[in-house]
Amino acid sequence: MGFQGQLSSVNLADIFQTLHMNRQTGTLIVTGPGPIVVHIYFDNGQVAVCAAAPVEGYAFLIHSLLRKGMLQADQAQDLQHRLQATGQPVRDLLLASGAVGEGEVDEIAAWCIEEVVCPIFEWSEGDFTFADGAPLAALQSVDVVSMGRGGLQTTQLLLEATRRKDEWKRIREVITDANALYVVDNDGRANLRNIQTDAEILKVLRYLDGRHRLDDIASAVGVTRFDTFAIAAQLVLAGVARPRTPQELVADADALRRTGELDTARALLESVLPAANVPEVIRPLAEINAELKNAPRAVELYLELIQLAQDQGNLEQARADLDTVLSLSPDDPDLQFDRAKVLSELGHMEDAAAAYVAAAQAFLATRDTERAIDACHRAKNLVPKNPDPHRYLAKAYLMTGQTENALVEYRALWHALLTSLRPRRAIEVLRETLEADCRFANVKEQVLNQALNSEAVKTSKATRVLVYVVMGLALAGAAVLGVEYWTRILRVRGAGEAVATFEATKGERQRAGQHLDLQREIDALRKQYGEIPQVAEHLSQISAEIAKDFENLAQRQLETAATLADGGQFAKAIATVTDLKQRFPGTPAASGADARIEALRQQQIGTQVVAVADEARRRWDADDWDGATAQLAEVLKAGELPTDIRTKLGATAADWNAALHSAQRLGERAARLEQGGHLREA
Structure with missing residues (x-):
């Protein structure tokens, strides 16, 4: 049954x-x-x-x-x-x-x-x-x-x-993490003499190199999973093997990455991530996945970093990581939306509005009109005079059949265009936009009729008539008044048009980083119209605004380099300052770039040297005097050591060499080794 x-x-x-x-x-x-x-x-x-x-x-x-x-x-x-x-x-x-x-x-x-x-x-x-x-x-x-x-x-x-x-219960009390990586270090090898070994223990020992999980070892050496874990637990209890620390694994992965062994480095970091889910592990793992073209995993990890940066209030780092993620997944509207929120919190309103518009366009491409509408409203609230939010909001309303709302936004688009363009040019842009976005003939006709019959267009027409009359009078008067009258009337008008044309594209070109080109154009306008006082004054104001924005961008890049250096990413920090020096010449931030680069290099060298020196100190304290002095001597051979570090390490080396020639200190060392059971070394 x-x-x-x-x-x-x-x-x-x-x-x-x-x-x-x-x-x-x-x-x-x-x-x-x-x-x-x-x-x-x-x-x-x-x-x-x-x-x-x-x-x-x-x-x-x-x-x-x-x-x-x-x-x-x-x-x-x-x-x-x-x-x-x-x-x-x-x-x-x-x-x-x-x-x-x-x-x-x-x-x-x-x-x-x-x-x-x-x-x-x-x-x-x-x-x-x-x-x-x-x-x-x-x-x-x-x-x-x-x-x-x-x-x-x-x-x-x-x-x-x-x-x-x-x-298994006893094993799990010792092997608390099945994915941990175990290693036999110098102390472990010294303790190996205290246990009896057999063929299976020796097989497992060969793979306890800190880079293999116990399950992988079981498969590789042909020992059952149960026996492999039991052997590992026995070796841990005997002080032969120990789990590697997250810091060791990160350093090992970094070394592997430098030698091009990216897959092995990634596997190491993935193994340590569950136990140490911190930026020091997540960031190199994200970067390695990006290098390996594993974009989905890289994006997932960078999103964790972004969340951590936002939780810590480090919005500049969150923005930098968002930019990296967008380069990996440029068509993701959610990432554009998140980037816009970060930029808004940083106070970069125009950049935030542009990012919200980009998100809206991406949402529209996936027909997610609800989120596109939300993004457009956020952009409008940040920069009300920006035409783009009104354009894509109208498009979203048309896609959902909300014609009346679309008409309202097209009217708002018209008014926004008038804030930066002359009425005639604004009509042209409006017509081009409708042709590209709107497939409803009645909507296009209604919007254009309202624009053509608006007060702005009527005033523009009347102004043109008045201008023509004035120009006629001016030409007639020029025959009488001569060149001076032409200069006073037509030169002023020409200067005004030239400056207005320049200002119409200034904001967009600033966002594109064309500050130096803008300043050169201002210099050209000064040469042409500098004799007109009001024009010269206005150009000076514009030049000062551009210069201030240029300096702010340079300062932000310098702050980004400082953040990278604080995180130990010296190579990236140096590259960032080098780029700053090239892109932002003449700014206060760029003026000290060479000194900053040299300081970063010294800091990088100092960090690396201190880590090696600390390792030598640990070996000395463990009575491995020969190994410690040899390691310290290698450090002192380096030609670019900072003076203070070289002086300090030189003093340490002198003290250690003196100890090696001191009968008293050698005797004390022998006594410690004997007390620790290391009779042969003693």
Whole structure:
């Protein structure tokens, strides 16, 4: 009679006991996390057959015999080939080949079943089903693990499963993080003499280099996962192995990155991230993913950095990271929207409005009109005279059928255009916009009619007529008054038009970083119209505004370099100051660029040297005097050491060399080594 249930409500050991005591025959199917499915066949209450996945291209039973040295590699290959060619069950094939005896096959088959079945006793979630009768299809393949006539004693399997379950509890008290990377350092190698080693311990030891997870080691050396973790726990308790610290892993990953081993560096940082989810780990991991063209993961990590920067109030860093993310995912409207919010909080209203408009355009491209409308409203609130928010807001309303709202925004667009353009040019831009964005003829006609009949256009026409009359009078008067009158009237008018044309594009060109070009054009206007006092004064005001904006941009870039340096990213900080020097010549920020670059280089060298010197100090304190002095001597060979650091380290080196020639201090060192049990070194 079959039955089924859930592991959360029934103890799996009780199920095995029941099947054993009732001497039942049938298939037990246990489904766990993953989902992982295990099929076990009972014959009169004893475990007879178990399904097992192939390992490295071999049937599990053949692979186990090979790993334990009971088969040669060529024998295993031949048996696997014959298994696939003949379809003969693997147990029968092994016995027929004569390569191993029946007792050996039973022994290894029992071990295989334990490896498959024991782990399921740790599952607390999952389902089980027992089906009476002959083995199910999953247990009739040629590569299943099958016991001999007596089967595997169920009580023996339960005892082994219970032992392992208890042992796992003890292991997890020592190996608290299954993904941790363990290493055997100098102290660990010294402690190795205090434990007995066997072949499996030596296999695991070879891979405890701080770059392999225990699960990876188990797969690589052919030791079971349980035994690998048990060996690692034993080595940790003996002081032979220890988990690497996040700081060590980050430094190791940085070294790997410098040598071009990006995949290995990424794997190291990914392993440390769950335990140290901090910018010092996230940033290099994001940068490496970007270098490897893994944009989705890089974006995900940069978004974490952005959130952390915002939480800490570091909005400049958040903006810089957002710019990086946008370069990786330029079509993401959410990123444009977030960038706009950061710029707004920083007080860069025009840049924020432009970013909101960019987000609105991206939202419209995905037909997310609701968010496009929200972005446009935010841009309008920041810079009411900017025409772009009104343009794309009208477009969004048209896409959703809100014609009246679209007409309102087109009227607002017209008024915004008039703030920076002459009426005639504003009409041209409005017409071009309608042709590009609006497919409704009646809407276009209504908007253009309202614009053409507006007071601005009427006044413009009247002004043009008046100008023509005045010009006629001026020309007539010029014949009488001569060149002086022409200069006073037409020169003033020409100057006004030239300055107005210049101002119409000034804001956009400032945002594009064309400050130097703008100043050159102002100089040209001064040469042409500088004799007109009001024009000269106005040009001076404009020049001062441009210069101030130019200096502010340079100062912000200098602050960005300082932030990078504070975060230890000296190479990027130096590149940022070098770029500042080239892009912002003549500004106060650029005037000290060379000194700042040199200071950053010295700071970079100092940081690197101090880290090595600290390591030498640790070795000296650990009585590794020879290693410490050699390491410190290498540091002092560097030609670019800052004077204060060279002086300090020179004094340390002199003290250490004196100690190496002092009988008293050498005797004290020997006593410490002897007390610590290092008799040979003492």
